[in-house]
Amino acid sequence: MFIDPTHFGRVVINLIKNALEAIEGVPPMLFIAIRQADDQFVTVEIADNGCGIPEEELTKIWLTFHTTKAKKGGTGLGLPACLQVMEKMGGKISVTSQVGIGSTFTLHVPIYKPEQHAVEAAG
Numbered sequence: 001m002f003i004d005p006t007h008f009g010r011v012v013i014n015l016i017k018n019a020l021e022a023i024e025g026v027p028p029m030l031f032i033a034i035r036q037a038d039d040q041f042v043t044v045e046i047a048d049n050g051c052g053i054p055e056e057e058l059t060k061i062w063l064t065f066h067t068t069k070a071k072k073g074g075t076g077l078g079l080p081a082c083l084q085v086m087e088k089m090g091g092k093i094s095v096t097s098q099v100g101i102g103s104t105f106t107l108h109v110p111i112y113k114p115e116q117h118a119v120e121a122a123g
Contacts, residue, residue: 003089003091004085007085008085008089010081011086011107014081015082015107016032019048019103022048023048023050026049028048028049029049029102030047030048031045031048032046032047033047039111040110041108042111045106047103047105048104052098052102053095053097055097061095062079062083063076064076089110090110093105094108
């Protein structure tokens with residue numbers, strides 16, 4: 001399976017934009033790490049020192065039109081779209097968060113393997 005660079009870029013930009021919006025009143029810190037997780041996936045972690053996401057909201061953030069940023073113009077479309085893009089590419093997205101500490105979104109990006117693609121194409 002191929003990663004669509006345009007769509008993947010939109011996922012990363014959306015997560016960075018959300019992270020920067022979550023950081024208020026403190027010197028902003030944004031951390032991005034790219035690592036090979038195993039022989040199937042690379043992980044991209046985007047972490048911030050923002051306000052964090054309350055535990056009861058963590059499952060709701062993936063629901064279309066659910067937003068905690070309505071007063072700031074949030075539509076509730078960004079994170080559900082990120083989830084959909086990652087799943088369509090054979091990857092996944094997860095989040096850990098602590099209120100008052102910050103959040104870390106982790107993208108699990110499938111590694112392209114030309115030999116595997118050749119087998120799949122041959123059918």
